[in-house]
Amino acid sequence: MDVEKIRGDFPILERMVNGKKIAYLDNGATSQKPRQVIDSIVRYYSEYNANVHRGVHKLSEESTVAYEDARRKVAEFINASEDEIIFVKNASEALNLVMYSYGMKNMSHTSRITISIAEHHSNFVPWQVLAQKKKAKLEFLDVDAEGELAGLEDASGSDIVSLVHASNVLGTINDAQKICKVARDGGGISVIDGSQSIPHMPIDVKRMGCDFFAFTGHKMLAPTGIGVLYGKKELLEKMEPFLYGGDMIIEVKKESSKWNNLPYKFEAGTPNIEGAIGLGAAIDYLNRIGMEDIRKHEIELLSYALGKLKDEVTIYGPKDARKRTGLVAFNVPGVHAHDVATILDEDGVEIRSGHHCAQPLHDRLGLESSARASFYLYNTKEEVDRLVDGIKKVKRVFA
Amino acid sequence: MSIEYERIVHIWKNPPNRGEMKDADVVAEGANPICGDKVKVFLKIKDGKVRDASFTGEGCAISIASASLLLDYLKGKKVGEIEKMDKEKVMELLELDLSKNPSRLKCALLPLMALKSKK
Secondary structure, three states, rough: OHHHHHHHHHHHHHHHEEOOOOOEOOOOOOOOOOHHHHHHHHHHHOOOOOOOOOOOOOOHHHHHHHHHHHHHHHHHOOOOOHHHEOOOEEHHHHHHHHHHHHHHOOOOOOEEEEEEOOOOHHOOOHHHHHHHHHHOOOEEEEOOOOOEOOOHHOOOOEEEEEEEEEOOOOOOOOOOHHHHHHHHHHOOOEEEEEEOOOOOOOOOOOHOOEEEEEEEHHHHOOOOEEEEEOOOHHHHEEEOOOOOOOOOOOEEEEOOOOOOOOHHOOOOOOOOOOHHHHHHHHHHHHHHHHHHHHHHHOOOOHHHHHHHHHOOOOEEOOOOOHHEEOEEEEEOOOOOHHHHHHHHHOOEEOOOOEOOOHHHHHHHOOOOOEEEEOOOOOOOOHHHHHHHHHHHHHHHHHO | OOOHHHHHHHHHHHHOEEOOOOOOOEEEEEEOOOOOOEEEEEEEOOOOOHHHHHHHHOOOOOHHHHHHHHHHOOOOEEEEHHOOHHHHHHHHOOOOOOOOOHHHHHHHHHHHHHHHHHH
C-alpha cells in the first residue's frame, strides 16, 4: 500500500492550519474525501443531473442507473443483495428506521432490548425511547477493565440485541458473529452499528449473520448525508414503511395506497442521489486499495501510536492493536481534553475532544471527556510523531 | 497562542474566587454538555452592587479561568453590568482571541451565560 500515492488523491491534506501542514487525525468523526469521490459528484451535476426512478428521458435514465449502480456496489461490498440495501441519510436514521418500523410494531411491555454502555448515542437513544414508549425492559451490557464487551450471554433471550461493531471511543472490535448468534439462539433479532467498523475492515453481513447492519458513508470517504441500512429480506418484507410519500408507493388511491417493493418501500421522496453516487465512488476507491491492506496499515500505525503514547497519557480500551480499530482515546492527566485539542491544533494536529457522542460510556469510566486521535489509510507515522510532540507540548504548557 | 494559553493555565491552577458561598443572593448554574464543563456562580449583592462573588465547578482551563476573571471584574460593579457584558468583553478579560474558535468560545462564555440565564 503506497500511502504517499494515496495522500496525493486527497486535496485537503495539502491544507495548512496555523501555518503548519495539516495532520488530520479525526477520522472517527469524518474522513476526508479523495479526488475520485469529489469528481464523481461534480460529474453527476455537470453531466447527468436528473431525478431518479421518474423520467424516461436520457438524463433521468443515466442518474437512475448511477444511483442503482451505487446500491449494487454497496451490496457487493458487504455481501448482501441489492434489495436489502436501503439508502438513508446516516447511521442514526438507519437505526431509527429499525426502531420505528420493527421495534414499534413488535415490542411490548414484556419485551427485552439489550444494548451496551459503550454505544454511540445513535444506537442508544432510539432504543431508550422505544423502551419508554413500549414499557419494555432496556438492559445494558458492560465493558470490562480492558474495554471489551462483558457478559454477552446476558443478552440471550432479548427480543432486540443492538450493539456497536467497533467502539468509537475504546476502539474495541466486538465479535459481531458471536453477538448475532447469541441474539438468534435466544429468539431475538440482532442489529449491528457498523459506522466505525466498515471504513476500516472487510464486512460480510452473511457471515456475520446479523439481521440489520447500519452505517454512515462519510466516515468511509463518501460525502455526508448518505448512509445505509442493510436488513434481511424476510424481515424487511414484513415491516411497515418508516416514511411515507413519493417513490415508496406502487399505487395511490383516494382511500389507500400500496407500498412499493424492496428497497424502495423504505426510500420515500427524492433521495440523496449525489450522496449515493459519491458512496459508490468511495467503495470503488476502497476496493482498489483493498480493505485487508487498510486494516493492516491501521494496525501498524496504531501499534506505533500506542507504543509512543503509553508513557505520556492515560489510554482507554484494549492494549492490543489487533483488538481495536485505528483510533486511540486518551487523557493527559490533569488536563481537560479540550485544552489538549486546542494546543495540538496550534501545530496543525487535528484531533477530537469531548465525549464523542458516548456520554454513558464516559460516565461509566468516570470521565468528563477524553481526547481521541483516529487514523485512516492516508495517515503516517510522521503524523503520529507530531501527535506525540504535541502532547509533550501540552504537558510543558500545563506543567 | 501558547503564550496566552500559559496565562490561562496559570490562573486555572490556582483560580481566584473559587469556592462555595453559603449566603449567596444569586446562585447560577451552567453546563456545557458537549465537553462536560460545569460551573456554579455565587453572588452577594448589596445596594444593587456585587459585593462578593465566587464559583465552583469542573471544566477545561478556559472555562475555569473565565469564571475566575469574570468574577474579579464584577466585584464592586453594578448588577446591571452583567447584562451589558458580551463575548468581546469576556475575550478581553481572558486576553484570548477566540473569535475563530467558536467551540472554545462556548467554554469561555459558560460562566457569563449562567449568570445571564438567571436574570
